[in-house]
Amino acid sequence: MRIQSSQAWAIACGVTLFTLTTLVSPNLSAEAASRVYKAGTSYTYNLQNADAFLQTGAYQAAEARYTRILKANPNNSSARAALSNAQAELYKLGAAEKNANMVLAKSPNNAAAHTALGIVYRNQTASLDMTYRGKRDELLAKSASELQKAIAGNPRSPEAHNHLGVTYRFMGRNTEAQSEFQKALELDPRFAEAILNEGIMRLSSGDVNGAKQQFQRAIKLNSKNYMAHYRLGEAYLQSGDTHQALKSLNTALSLNQGNAAVMSKMADAYQAQGNTSAAIANYRKAIQANPAFMPAYVAISDIFDGRGDGELAMSELRSAINVNPNFSAGRNRLGRLALTVDKPDQALQYYKESLKQNPQDADAINGISQALTVIAQKQANWSQTMGADSDLVNAEQSIQEALRMNPGDMRLHLANLRISQLAGKPAMTEAELNNLVSRSPRNDAEAMAQGEAYLSLGRYQEADQVFSGLMQRAAGNPDQLLVIGDTLKVNGDLPRAKDAYRAALSAEPGNLKAQRGIDRIEKAESESQKTLRTAKALNTWRRTGKESSIDFYEDTLSQNPRQPEARLELAKLYEKTKDYNLAARSYQFYLGLSPELPVKEREGYQKKIAKLQEKAQEMALKQSGTPQTQGGASMPYSAPANSNSQGMPLQLNTPAKTAQY
Numbered sequence: 001m002r003i004q005s006s007q008a009w010a011i012a013c014g015v016t017l018f019t020l021t022t023l024v025s026p027n028l029s030a031e032a033a034s035r036v037y038k039a040g041t042s043y044t045y046n047l048q049n050a051d052a053f054l055q056t057g058a059y060q061a062a063e064a065r066y067t068r069i070l071k072a073n074p075n076n077s078s079a080r081a082a083l084s085n086a087q088a089e090l091y092k093l094g095a096a097e098k099n100a101n102m103v104l105a106k107s108p109n110n111a112a113a114h115t116a117l118g119i120v121y122r123n124q125t126a127s128l129d130m131t132y133r134g135k136r137d138e139l140l141a142k143s144a145s146e147l148q149k150a151i152a153g154n155p156r157s158p159e160a161h162n163h164l165g166v167t168y169r170f171m172g173r174n175t176e177a178q179s180e181f182q183k184a185l186e187l188d189p190r191f192a193e194a195i196l197n198e199g200i201m202r203l204s205s206g207d208v209n210g211a212k213q214q215f216q217r218a219i220k221l222n223s224k225n226y227m228a229h230y231r232l233g234e235a236y237l238q239s240g241d242t243h244q245a246l247k248s249l250n251t252a253l254s255l256n257q258g259n260a261a262v263m264s265k266m267a268d269a270y271q272a273q274g275n276t277s278a279a280i281a282n283y284r285k286a287i288q289a290n291p292a293f294m295p296a297y298v299a300i301s302d303i304f305d306g307r308g309d310g311e312l313a314m315s316e317l318r319s320a321i322n323v324n325p326n327f328s329a330g331r332n333r334l335g336r337l338a339l340t341v342d343k344p345d346q347a348l349q350y351y352k353e354s355l356k357q358n359p360q361d362a363d364a365i366n367g368i369s370q371a372l373t374v375i376a377q378k379q380a381n382w383s384q385t386m387g388a389d390s391d392l393v394n395a396e397q398s399i400q401e402a403l404r405m406n407p408g409d410m411r412l413h414l415a416n417l418r419i420s421q422l423a424g425k426p427a428m429t430e431a432e433l434n435n436l437v438s439r440s441p442r443n444d445a446e447a448m449a450q451g452e453a454y455l456s457l458g459r460y461q462e463a464d465q466v467f468s469g470l471m472q473r474a475a476g477n478p479d480q481l482l483v484i485g486d487t488l489k490v491n492g493d494l495p496r497a498k499d500a501y502r503a504a505l506s507a508e509p510g511n512l513k514a515q516r517g518i519d520r521i522e523k524a525e526s527e528s529q530k531t532l533r534t535a536k537a538l539n540t541w542r543r544t545g546k547e548s549s550i551d552f553y554e555d556t557l558s559q560n561p562r563q564p565e566a567r568l569e570l571a572k573l574y575e576k577t578k579d580y581n582l583a584a585r586s587y588q589f590y591l592g593l594s595p596e597l598p599v600k601e602r603e604g605y606q607k608k609i610a611k612l613q614e615k616a617q618e619m620a621l622k623q624s625g626t627p628q629t630q631g632g633a634s635m636p637y638s639a640p641a642n643s644n645s646q647g648m649p650l651q652l653n654t655p656a657k658t659a660q661y
Contacts, residue, residue, distance in 0.1 A: 056224040062086040077103050081112035088119035096120050111154035118147035122167050143167045158184040158191045192222040211235045226255035230262055237269050245269045260290035291323050308512030310341040328354045332363045340486050344374040369415035370490050410449040455491045458592035467496055471503055478508040485517050492561040494521045528559035564593035580616035584609045
């Protein structure tokens with residue numbers, strides 16, 4: 001809605017009201033006529049102010065004025081259409097959609113109402129409600145369609161062209177977005193919003209100086225547009241000028257008091273200055289102004305997490321979820337934090353809740369597989385403790401559905417491998433397993449997944465090469481090094497996790513989160529050594545049953561899998577108890593942990609592994625009653641061509657109770 005046209009319409013309404021009243025009641029007293037005239041001019045004044053608030057981005061004030069106008073005249077379609085625009089900008093999407101549709105029911109070609117719907121559908125894509133976020137492409141297509149209808153209804157509407165440009169920008173159609181902004185400026189060279197949006201495009205492309213120039217142009221044309229000041233502050237912050245950033249953001253806040261996004265961005269600036277107390281105080285103000293503003297909760301949580309206060313970080317995210325139960329991203333963060341503070345049961349619950357909202361949530365799927373893996377490592381008998389639980393079944397179903405939608409996602413394949421191992425099922429064929437670990441990673445995230453897969457297979461040297469490369473590329477970046485450390489710790493690779501945390505401390509001396517990680521690892525190593533001593537004592541005490549010793553060896557390896565001596569002793573115990581598959585698996589892990597083993601000794605163990613797998617197959621055939629073929633002999637195990645001398649892909653028909661990584 002343009003101020004010029006609505007003002008003219010409002011003035012005409014005021015004059016007409018006064019003229020008609022005089023014609024109908026020629027004997028109307030001067031006092032009564034004055035009251036009528038004042039009512040008309042007051043109405044015009046309110047509409048003018050409402051339009052001015054809408055154009056300068058003061059949407060709350062605009063909403064209040066339009067609501068007042070509609071209370072006096074509910075049939076005012078122009079005011080209702082403008083109200084829907086203000087509500088759409090305020091993310092009151094349900095109310096905006098309702099008001100726009102009320103207008104369109106009477107005037108199907110109303111450009112302002114179609115514009116409002118275009119904004120509604122676009123803003124739904126930024127909603128924390130997964131119902132909307134999972135339909136992003138569909139919603140953006142609907143947004144573009146509504147805005148095109150607005151342009152068809154009013155080709156000379158700069159607003160419609162501008163908003164269509166914004167939607168195209170969301171769709172990644174930057175050339176078309178730029179074209180629409182230019183059309184808006186051709187219709188109104190002083191249309192500050194289009195200049196502002198050109199600046200946003202430059203900022204997102206990395207042209208910070210060009211963005212600043214556009215924002216300053218927009219401010220010169222409309223100094224009351226708080227968004228232009230906000231974006232200018234953002235540009236200054238990106239360029240490292242926190243003083244100018246705070247100056248611009250303070251101006252934005254004075255123009256739109258109580259705006260949570262502005263307060264949060266000011267907190268970002270204080271955080272960049274190293275003033276953590278001021279940052280937290282401003283994030284708190286943002287939450288007080290708008291309890292549903294989730295980024296502020298996340299930012300405070302990140303500060304606490306960076307300090308090493310994992311419990312406080314989790315508490316902040318719990319507060320966010322209490323306000324907005326649909327905040328799945330926050331719930332997944334809670335799951336990750338729960339894993340890093342050694343609370344896998346809590347992590348599992350958070351990820352399960354996320355999957356209830358969105359069964360295709362890739363982060364939750366990968367998280368639940370990690371949580372289940374850690375829980376399995378902590379259980380001496382997985383099948384008894386979790387066998388009747390539906391967690392594994394639900395996880396398997398979710399992963400399979402996600403893989404159908406994203407067949408090339410390496411992390412999903414890894415999650416599928418882990419869950420299948422835990423369920424005691426063959427995860428993939430040998431060829432597929434080799435394909436997973438030999439696939440060339442396209443980015444660091446896929447390299448991380450490849451490294452985790454190597455760890456899952458017991459191929460530690462190859463895993464070390466992958467993670468060493470990741471740490472080298474992340475040198476000097478403590479945040480990325482912490483992610484690597486957390487990933488390694490979750491996978492049970494304590495020595496390499498400690499290396500990553502130490503690298504983070506080197507990059508940022510005094511990093512409390514890194515120090516906390518090292519402390520936890522050293523505690524886990526100490527506990528593992530205590531359990532190992534108990535296992536050795538039981539193993540040498542001949543009067544004690546071997547199974548007790550097995551449980552203690554499994555326990556110590558669940559705490560720290562990289563212990564070759566414990567792997568070897570466990571393999572021998574399983575061999576004596578005729579658990580041939582488990583024995584073969586433990587010997588394979590022992591080889592993976594013993595790269596310096598003499599060649600002849602390694603070859604001896606490889607022959608033993610093949611013999612044990614043959615015995616396991618024979619036993620399985622006898623138990624099932626299936627006739628044996630080829631004289632009862634199964635094909636001996638042989639390492640695949642792309643396997644090195646220290647590690648071999650594993651047959652994954654291991655019983656669920658001992659899925660150790």
